[in-house]
Amino acid sequence: MITNQLISEIKKKQSFLCIGLDVDLNKIPPYLLDTEDPIFEFNKAIINATHHLCVAYKPNTAFYEAYGLKGWKALEKTITYLNTHHPEIFTIADAKRGDIGNTSTMYAKAFFEDLAFDSVTVAPYMGKDSVEPFLAFKDKHTIMLALTSNKGAFDFQTKTIDNKEVYKHVLETSKGWANSENLMYVVGATKAEYLADIRQIIPDSFLLVPGVGAQGGNLQDVCKYGMNNSVGLLINSSRGIIYASNSDDFAEAAANKALELKKAMASELSHYFKS
Numbered sequence: 001m002i003t004n005q006l007i008s009e010i011k012k013k014q015s016f017l018c019i020g021l022d023v024d025l026n027k028i029p030p031y032l033l034d035t036e037d038p039i040f041e042f043n044k045a046i047i048n049a050t051h052h053l054c055v056a057y058k059p060n061t062a063f064y065e066a067y068g069l070k071g072w073k074a075l076e077k078t079i080t081y082l083n084t085h086h087p088e089i090f091t092i093a094d095a096k097r098g099d100i101g102n103t104s105t106m107y108a109k110a111f112f113e114d115l116a117f118d119s120v121t122v123a124p125y126m127g128k129d130s131v132e133p134f135l136a137f138k139d140k141h142t143i144m145l146a147l148t149s150n151k152g153a154f155d156f157q158t159k160t161i162d163n164k165e166v167y168k169h170v171l172e173t174s175k176g177w178a179n180s181e182n183l184m185y186v187v188g189a190t191k192a193e194y195l196a197d198i199r200q201i202i203p204d205s206f207l208l209v210p211g212v213g214a215q216g217g218n219l220q221d222v223c224k225y226g227m228n229n230s231v232g233l234l235i236n237s238s239r240g241i242i243y244a245s246n247s248d249d250f251a252e253a254a255a256n257k258a259l260e261l262k263k264a265m266a267s268e269l270s271h272y273f274k275s
């Protein structure tokens with residue numbers, strides 16, 4: 001998917017919500033455990049109930065890898081279901097990969113070709129030659145960790161080297177990499193106040209912003225400091241939406257939570273994009 005399609009979908013739906021499909025079998029309604037593929041059944045019900053409210057879905061691969069072959073099959077069925085029934089929706093494989101060049105190429109093939117995701121999350125630690133293989137894929141996006149939502153972000157990412165924080169080096173340096181127009185960046189919603197500085201370095205890039213909901217990030221602050229002329233934000237919530245209920249009404253409860261966030265987003269859009 002090209003970025004302009006994502007932007008027009010955001011404008012059409014008045015939403016820049018990304019729903020995280022982080023499926024934990026201990027948290028889903030117990031009756032689903034009797035079905036042949038509980039993870040896929042759960043995802044399908046959530047997608048059917050929420051697809052009109054969001055513009056992206058982000059399965060975190062950890063929640064599938066943890067269940068071995070069955071988990072990976074459920075991930076494959078989920079992305080195929082999305083690509084078949086909702087091709088307009090942006091898909092993110094949250095896998096946080098990155099390795100020496102030839103290995104990164106194989107990771108990229110796994111997520112872009114075999115599973116046909118629109119994007120994959122990547123860690124920048126191994127540098128240019130570990131990320132460029134992902135960027136080489138046309139009309140695919142590489143979402144690189146910049147400033148993450150967790151406490152550990154302060155261990156390395158905010159440390160100063162040559163008078164500049166490491167996460168700023170990541171942003172600046174990566175702008176010069178081949179096909180850098182295919183880059184998006186992760187910035188945690190819990191670090192909204194850093195977004196003003198971040199926008200100075202990458203004014204035009206899309207940002208994936210996780211951490212609203214269960215981690216306590218604030219939507220209004222993220223918009224205040226992070227929104228650009230093309231919106232430029234995908235705000236993710238996983239647990240706060242998909243585990244709103246673990247009874248028969250789980251999909252409806254998830255849709256209600258997604259609707260709350262979507263309404264708050266529509267209100268931000270009307271504030272920043274007055275017609």
Ligand SMILES: O=C(O)c1cc(=O)[nH]c(=O)n1[C@@H]1O[C@H](COP(=O)(O)O)[C@@H](O)[C@H]1O
Pocket residue numbers: 020022060094121147148149150186187188210211212213214215236237238239240
């Ligand atoms: O790359 C991510 O998506 C990510 C980066 C980050 O800095 N913080 C973060 O929470 N995430 C992911 O975003 C999701 C957040 O989930 P909730 O806290 O349940 O909304 C999880 O899949 C995390 O792995």
